[in-house]
Amino acid sequence: MGSEGHADGTVGKALDVLEMVADQGGPVRFSDLLALSHYPKATLYRLLQTLVNQGMLSQDLDSGAYRIGVRLVRLAHNAWAQSSLAPLARPHLDALAAEVGEAIHLAQIDNGHILFVDKRKTTNMFETLAQAGRVAPAYCTGVGKAILAFLPEASRDKVMPQQSFHPYAPATHTGPASLLAELEIIRAEGVAFDREEHERGIISIAAPIRSRAGRVIGAVSIATSTSRHTLEELNALKPRLLHCAAAIGAEAESWQFPEIV
Amino acid sequence: MGSEGHADGTVGKALDVLEMVADQGGPVRFSDLLALSHYPKATLYRLLQTLVNQGMLSQDLDSGAYRIGVRLVRLAHNAWAQSSLAPLARPHLDALAAEVGEAIHLAQIDNGHILFVDKRKTTNMFETLAQAGRVAPAYCTGVGKAILAFLPEASRDKVMPQQSFHPYAPATHTGPASLLAELEIIRAEGVAFDREEHERGIISIAAPIRSRAGRVIGAVSIATSTSRHTLEELNALKPRLLHCAAAIGAEAESWQFPEIV
DNA sequence: GATGTGGTTCCATTAAGTGAAACTAAGTCT
DNA sequence: AGACTTAGTTTCACTTAATGGAACCACATC
Incomplete structure (x- = not known):
């Protein structure tokens, strides 16, 4: 880097x-x-x-x-305030975090990679800040897959070749085929799961944030560890998560984000 | 500009x-x-x-x-996280805001001007000029005077000539003499008041944030409108404000901010 | 008082930035 | 449709600024 x-x-x-x-x-x-x-x-x-x-x-x-x-x-400050979903989403994330009591992530896509723009972690405030602003792969994170799934075909085609498919964990996708198949499912379900694909023991449920025009502009996720919750338990939070994503999306209506990819 | x-x-x-x-x-x-x-x-x-x-x-x-x-x-994000008082002060501002139920401002000095780096707004009823990331004059704001008062003499001498002394309101200082006199009082009292000097109807009480070494690194203020509170009422919050400023200052110990002025 | 390390300055060489003007692509008007 | 404006892009001779090897300075340390 x-x-x-x-x-x-x-x-x-x-x-x-x-x-x-x-x-x-x-x-x-x-x-x-x-x-x-x-x-x-x-x-x-x-x-x-x-x-x-x-x-x-x-x-x-x-x-x-x-x-x-x-x-x-x-x-x-200027840049951050106007060009990131973070300030707009803040109150919604606060509400969600308070309600579910788990870590919340807000992400955008940046040249095929995931850019975490905000985090809520109910336990430790400090680590939160340290990690926002970091970049992660798209193909093996909840937020990444949620965004990929709802990207317009053309953009997705540009982004796919940028994925490294590095096998971080046993469950990590190792190539485009299986990933594309999962994206199909994600589109149907409306949410993406991270099944310990990036980091062992860490799972999440993620929903895309879409402007009213339907353009994906980011994603929110609820992340936890396998020791605290199961995927099924996360799935129970789906309505709440979707509601949050929708709320952010609605507010982002007029807001303009730099062209993806 | x-x-x-x-x-x-x-x-x-x-x-x-x-x-x-x-x-x-x-x-x-x-x-x-x-x-x-x-x-x-x-x-x-x-x-x-x-x-x-x-x-x-x-x-x-x-x-x-x-x-x-x-x-x-x-x-x-990187820059903001590491180089502004904001992330460090955040929890303290949250606490203060919750307690006093008024707008809280966090500011630093930047070439003789005040840079607002964070704010808490408990009510949307009135909007102060201080938006985070914005710049304001030092000589006519609570935070500005709080910082000026505790600046080392040499720095203050550099900063004073940069003040425009534009008369925003009837109570605004119109020259260095009266300002310097007030700074003396502020040093004695430990807090500065904005007596509708920048914006009519807006008052505030501000305290400097000082590192343990004694260097001023910023200021916090509680701002309100004359319709909601009097200066005396603000003064009652002084202990709470000083406590908050001290807490931030203590934590900022190791933290390094770009040289002022 | 010699040797080393971290930082700053010199200066001939070379590359890069400059900007007036020409050009292209879309409108817009008659 | 043709003439005319407006917005953005490219060209090219010219000028200025960036380059980097080497010398230099300041200050520790041996």
């Missing part, structure tokens, strides 16, 4: 570096970045300088370490 | 454009941006192309309009 090859121009490199700092989750020293990136010393240096000048990064006065700058924080 | 002159190099321009799109709060067409920016057509075009290539912006397939891209959303 990190620096993909397609760094066109100076801007690409700068953004690459910016992301690199952001990914570190804290102050990073110059030499650490130098080691991480394949940029020559002077180039990296200038890039960082520029970003600091721009307020996107900020440099610690004494240690000289780099971190997120205020301008990025401001931009971040 | 928006595009300050200091756009060094291509990267600066690109970020400028990026921010411009983000500020629009929705899809923007090329020509709108062309009108907004002072960049020549071709330059703007290439800049946008680059940003789209980089995944920071996304272009609508049919309309061709530009909006926030998924990569920016991902970056945004």
Whole structure:
């Protein structure tokens, strides 16, 4: 991950570096970045300088370490508020979480991968935040399959080849055929199950969030562990989950999300 | 606001454009941006192309309009989570909001201006100007004065000349002298009041959030309208507010925020 | 006072960004 | 239908800015 090859121009490199700092989750020293990136010393240096000048990064006065700058924080809020389902869905997730007492996930799709944009976990608030913003595969998560199932055919065709089908667990789909078959079932049932396909012991039930126009714009899921609940018990929550997804979808009516895929 | 002159190099321009799109709060067409920016057509075009290539912006397939891209959303989450007081303060704000039943604001300072990073609104009845992610002046807001008061002298000296002293309301400070005098009082009392200085009918009580080292890293406030409460009533909440600020400050101990000012 | 490490600056070379203008694709009007 | 505007895209000679190897500086550490 990190620096993909397609760094066109100076801007690409700068953004690459910016992301690199952001990914570190804290102050990073110059030499650490130098080691991480394949940029020559002077180039990296200038890039960082520029970003600091721009307020996107900020440099610690004494240690000289780099971190997120205020301008990025401001931009971040802006971007997040307008371009993610999260703020809109928040109250609905709160309600659902309070009612079912299990972990709730809200996800969108991003180039064939699942982007978790919000989470509720009734037990620990902190971990929640740590994980939102993370990316997971689509083919082996509840939310992923829920989205895939309801994607327009054309989009799905573009997304399928991007799936790695890495066998995370015994139950993981190992190829497109079985996955496509399951998607059919999901379309019929209206919800997707994660049957310990991504992580052993973790199961979930997921529903797509659809705008009134019918476009899938995300998915919600209720996740739990096999030690706490069975799939049947999760299935009992289906009406509640669908209701939540519908509520979010209805509100998202006017809202515009970046084109999928 | 928006595009300050200091756009060094291509990267600066690109970020400028990026921010411009983000500020629009929705899809923007090329020509709108062309009108907004002072960049020549071709330059703007290439800049946008680059940003789209980089995944920071996304272009609508049919309309061709530009909006926030998924990569920016991902970056945004990252940045927000690690670089703002918000995630850390969240539970404390929730608690305070539940207890006092009034609007709660969390703010940081950013180049002499106040950046609202989170808010709790218990009633939709009145809408304060402070939307999360928004910027407000320091000299005429509760949170702003609370921060100013406890800033180290050197920082304050840098920040004071940045205040515009625009008279939003009759009670607004009109110059540094009276403001500095009030800051003295605030230091003594430990809290700052907004006495309808920014918006008529809106009052608040604010407390600085300080790390154990004593550095001000933000402020919390309880805001209400004159129709609902008096300043004296707000003052009764002082212990509760101070407690909340202290709790956040204690937790922020290890946490590092970009250098102020 | 020598050696090492982390960070900053120089400068000739090269690549990349620039933007006026020309062009294409859709409308819109008569 | 043909002329005319409007919105977006491409071209290309020109200019500016990015590049990176190497030298340099600051400050520890031996």
